[in-house]
Amino acid sequence: MQIVDYELYAVPPRWLFLRIETSDGLIGWGEPVVEGRTHTVRAAVEELMQTYLLGKDPMRIEDHWQTMYRGGFYRGGPVLMSAIAGIDQALWDIKGKHYDAPVYELLGGRARDRIRVYQWIGGDRPSGVADKAREKVEAGFSALKMNATAELERVDNPAAVTEARDRLAAVREAVGPEVDIGVDFHGRVTKPMAKRLATALEEYDPFFLEEPVLPEHNDALPQIAEHTSTPIATGERMYSRWDFKEVFEQGVVDVIQPDLSHAGGITEVHKIAAMAEAYDVAMAPHCPLGPIALAACLQVDAVAPNALIQEQSLDIHYNETSDVLDYLADPSVFEYHEGYVDIPDRPGLGIEPDLEAIEERAGHGEWHNPVWRHADGSVAEW
Known part of the structure; x- marks a missing residue:
């Protein structure tokens, strides 16, 4: 079994869904997102999928996690770890479906x-x-x-x-x-x-x-x-x-x-x-x-x-x-x-996403948190 395809869907109110497909037809879903940074995380997911995961066996989750994390000189932070997180969720979803068992x-x-x-x-x-x-x-x-x-x-x-x-x-x-x-x-x-x-x-x-x-x-x-x-x-x-x-x-x-x-x-x-x-x-x-x-x-x-x-x-x-x-x-x-x-x-994860509803609303998931300012005009923490 190999990972053969993937798709990303930015949906309202502020979410990014990932769909990973395998050669034997199993589908895994993940949610890789940094709220307000959808484009950035999408690019990180695409980079990991295109340069590493396509063509790989989805069952080797720990090895894939280590490679995605340790395979780059610069590590950690919200963007990379969120990209890894969504992919990881989707791989566990696939593995659970393969064994006909919930992830737990x-x-x-x-x-x-x-x-x-x-x-x-x-x-x-x-x-x-x-x-x-x-x-x-x-x-x-x-x-x-x-x-x-x-x-x-x-x-x-x-x-x-x-x-x-x-x-x-x-x-x-x-x-x-x-x-x-x-x-x-x-x-x-x-x-x-x-x-x-x-x-x-x-x-x-x-x-x-x-x-x-x-x-x-x-x-x-x-x-x-x-x-x-x-x-x-x-x-x-x-x-x-x-x-x-x-x-x-x-x-x-x-x-x-x-x-x-x-x-x-x-x-x-x-x-x-x-x-x-x-x-x-x-x-x-x-x-x-x-x-x-x-x-x-x-x-x-x-x-x-x-x-x-x-x-x-x-x-x-x-x-x-x-x-x-x-x-x-x-x-x-x-x-x-x-x-x-x-x-x-x-x-797997125990849920069935509604693909039709997701595709209907895809492309409308842009959201950015407000920028608040104090009375003197300086930026306040939101």
Whole structure:
């Protein structure tokens, strides 16, 4: 069996799908994308496919991963690792279909039957969160996530901290103590403001504080952790086990959030999860993406004993034109019950993308995150 062809589809709202075909007719799907950098990642996937993977045996996944990563002098980073991730997902999909087994069976078998999911509320500049929280809890979700703030100054005024605290207080009052509320700093908060916010929000028992500072400032995480007992989460902008090594050794991160479309795919995140388990760190894969990325996440969640909860993008604020279920032949595979989703048990990734719907919408997946500015005209972190 050989890899004989591939196709890439940029689809709304901001996703890139990869279809790999083999000589015996098996099809594998992956989701290689950096949101807002579709053209760049497409070129990286094409380069890997054209210069290396076409004509190769798709079953040798580990060897292909090592070659794609180590075969170039320059390694890592979001573009290359996202390209590798999507290809890796598609190869696992093919391998599972070849053996007529879900990917989790090839990774050692399930450690769970289902995984808890959380629902986003509030948008980039969070508002109306209490009402949205009530609505999502009534729909059956027991865990929510919201942005902590809009843009902040490097050292902002007390009102900015009070607004963030009051916003979380309103959600906590709306849903009560039995619902978990993740609070995402989104890397838009500097170290001094992260310390103040961590202290101010603790009273309302956040589930975790996500990406309190940008990963290039992970050395500040121990200082931030001193200001709160709330679990610290990070990892969506970390792309390999080597990136995660430092935070494991620091001993202050409680939840890692690797993205299976950015951090090298199933092969790499399975290894990152095992490393995390050795440090008593939970995993909650980042996934504000499409159905293929979510299916890949669930296959790793199935076999990772330390998987805590799964992000998913149904009804997320980015999905203005298309949503996760729009590209599936059978959307019931992602039905949520009591805040959980079952692990898909069909061969490969466990889903069947709707090729007709994908081809219909292909070419309309352009998206770029907004550029925010402070009052003085300087660029703010989004």
